[in-house]
Amino acid sequence: MGALRAFAAALVLALAGCGPADPDRVAAERYDSFWLWAGVRPQPVLAKARTIYLLDGEIRADERGYVSLRPGVPRLPGKALWLVVRTDTLDWPPQALEGLTQRLDSCGASGNRMMGLQVDFDARTRGLARYAEFLRALRAKLPRRYRLSITGLMDWSANGDPKALAALGGVVDEVVVQTYRGRSTIPGYEAYFERMRGFALPFKVGLVQDGRWREPEGLAAERNFRGYVVFLLNPPQD
Template identity: 30%
Template sequence: MTTGMDDDALATTHAAPGTRRLTGIIALLVAIALAIGLAGAWPAATPLTPPPPPPAGFPIDYWDWGVNRTLSTAERQALDLLGGSEIFSLCGMIQPWRDEWLWEPQGRPSAPIPGRRQHLVVRIDSAIAKQMDPAIAARLIPLVVDGWTRNRTAATIGIQIDCDVPTRRIGAYAEVLRSLRAALPEGTHLSVTMLLDWAYSRDLPLLMETVDAVVPQFYNAYLPIDLSGQTPLVGGNDLERVVKKMEAIGRPYRIGLATYEQCSIYDSSGTLVRPAIPLSPEQVLNAGGIVERGLRGEENVLIVRMPKATKIGNHQLNAGQVLAFACNTPTGLSKRFADLRRLAPRHCAGVVLFRLPGNEVTHSLSLAQIAAAATANVRPAKVIARLEPLGNQHHALIVSNQGDEDFLDFTNPARVLIQVPGAEITAHRLPDFGSISAREVTSNNGQREALDLYIGLLRAGEVLTIEDLLISTPDGRTPRIDGVVQQGGQSRPLGR
């Protein structure tokens, strides 16, 4: 067939699709080049907005010992504010039983916090720690790896060994950890908790070379509380000494700080009977304990004496014994954060707090209190009260602490006074908790014209409600109600 076209025209008209696409791309590039020439420059790409820096200056994560309840929305927001992204979840403990070493499941590792990378924590009993030696690796490591493997989830990225090895044995501990790393899947993050005494050991650099990170714990559950309140459980001098040692070694580490309340029992002469008792001041006061003194500062210390023998849960307390409670405060924790910022450590990866608050008997600082410490915006304790009408002359008295610090003062307790001149106030049930007590005040004519409430201990965010207060007048008219809250020499009107 004759087309009337020469060979060159025919070749162009029937070019392959790939050739036509190439021609189009070249034309597009020419057009873009012309546009750039007219505009003068290539438009700059919009930079990505970096996440805000953690308010404390470093990320803050938590150890989760597995007795916490589901976090509320406000608690989750406070946790996210801290800038951390990981959780250290207890999963089990290895302890001796007769001639064997057994794995005991602990915590709840299968329930990590959504969106957080998880390190599973394996505790080693102190009886095993005391005999730490490379010779026990073949016996110990399979138990550790098998327990960790059974409990790992899709969120698990590492393992942390919690083992209080004597300082003289940390060189041997390093060899055991080297064998453990070889037994773990490649890429598993390996870390260990650290006693502060290890900072004096020449073998500490060897240990730190063996793992990805160490976490010196600036607390000790077995350290007796100083009854004078002069020796803090966590001090800035300890922090500076250990941080300088860690920085000199130049390997990654985190700082472990306590946020829970410790309790120790002493006899009447002041001799330690037993440390680390899982009891709260509220339990002991409700059982008849008498407050001898309270000390407020970077730590709150409360000294309580038992006037008679009593049993609280599984703990038998003898007459004359003294219980000492101590807890870090948001103000104290904020100062430790400031100490760490001042030291400006290059190799510190952040802070880990013990522990995530939950349903334990032992009190821990709330996530809201930790957030206040991290932002260095700690509000002092502030007791407020309001009277809520319920109808038919019935009311509810609602008392709360709207500060970030716990209110603690048994020498000058907070007072809520409600007066109803010419009327009568009747409470069907009044609190008598040891830390909080109330009484009706009777006038000369026999009428109960006032209610007096005294508060020695009220936790930050805690709410106390006295329900069903009947305020009545003889003729049924609306009563006059005067109310005041007295705290620390200041008075505030009762809210309504």
């Protein structure tokens, strides 16, 4: 009995030394929407995911069309699935959108609940007007059965042209605002969200797994706030 009591006491001390979970760390298990990029291994947390943004391919300035990054058609039944296309150009050849639409249709035919297309493009704040024109043209050609989502930079809220942002209304269904660079949260994000008060478009906030985040005051009460998306990472040692 003495040995048992000693073991129990040691266990209590060990657990006490671990301390409570860090409330400012982005722990993926607290969320239910995720980005899954090519090269990032699936994690157990995806089993409980409600929404997945899956990087499926790229459209590059030096290519002629859609470049798929996945050899087969994903099968994620029970999840709301967005296909993400990463691009470094706004000059898409006609066959690029055709290839994307075929990919969306193939994913839907495989039993996935398709939400639509997300465009991941680092539009500079000064280039928002041209980006808005590109998105209007894309929306006109994308079948209406698919929604249109885009990633966005926090700087848009601080220095973006209000007319260019307003022009996105009725064109995109949501903006997912990225709060990180690489594996780290961008310092001073609180000030950006202070300037985002009253943001006119439906938006989500993109967090990076294991980054630092404390929800800014008033964010959850914003009329167009739609929740969070966590960018999943492989462990650092990988």
